[in-house]
Amino acid sequence: MSFTAHPFHFLIMLLTGLCFLASATLSSAQEYKPIFSEEVLAQADPEARKRMAALEQQNKERWLSRQSGAAKPVAPASGTAPARESSGGGGDQLMRYVDSQGVTHFSRNPPAGVDALPVDVATDNPSAAEIEERRAILASEQAALEDFAERRRVAERRSAQVEAQLVARQQQRTACRDLFNDIQDYRRGGTVYYDLNEYGERVYWSEARLAQEINELEARYSGSCGSLEKANDADR
DSSP, X not given: OOTTSOTXXXXXXXXXHHHHHHHHHXXXXXXXXXXXXXXXXXXXXXXXXXXXXXXXXXXXHHHHHHHHHHEEEOOOOTTSOXXXXXXXXXOSSOEEEEOTTSOEEEESSOOTTSOBXXXXXXXXXXXXXXXXXXXXXXXXXXXXHHHHHHHHHHHHHHHHHHHHHXXXXXXHHHHHHHHHHHHHHHHHOOOXXXXXXXXXXXXXXXXXXXXXXXXXXXXXXXXXXXXXXXXXXXXX
């Protein structure tokens, strides 16, 4: 995926991440998944990446805390073995298993070959303080996104200004070069110049007319391009 397709493409991806955060914090019955993909993090600038990493850590800690407090093993009936699932098939039941590293996982789709226990997940009923905390996190990240978008707009405006200045300078250099060449052609002589009158007849330039044209071109060059004598030295 490339970020060059549209100036607000990255902003849209980050807003999608916020929507995922809102849904993730309101449900503890799913295996934890990162809010921002590695690709999104790679596209972010260092400041935005730092904020996103902090938000990711806060959300993961909250999820783990909720799981440890809300996920309780279902006690098996007396005289019966606990329900276990060794296949990787999916289902609606949330399962708990411990991997080879001793890390406990909660998932509706545990991998094949593991001893998975069903768990009873309590309904998420956050307190007023938790709700306010979630809102503060979302508001903080939204402010960061708006700041990122504004800084990007400023950078784009500056880039457009620099490009316009470069184009203007190139046009100026071309106009000065053409003007200098015209002056040199007039000075060298050997060419007969003329104007056409109202009847379409040629009116040849006199020496005075040619000198007047040269003076006018030299004045234009000095006013727009700089020293004509320096240009003469550079041309030699």
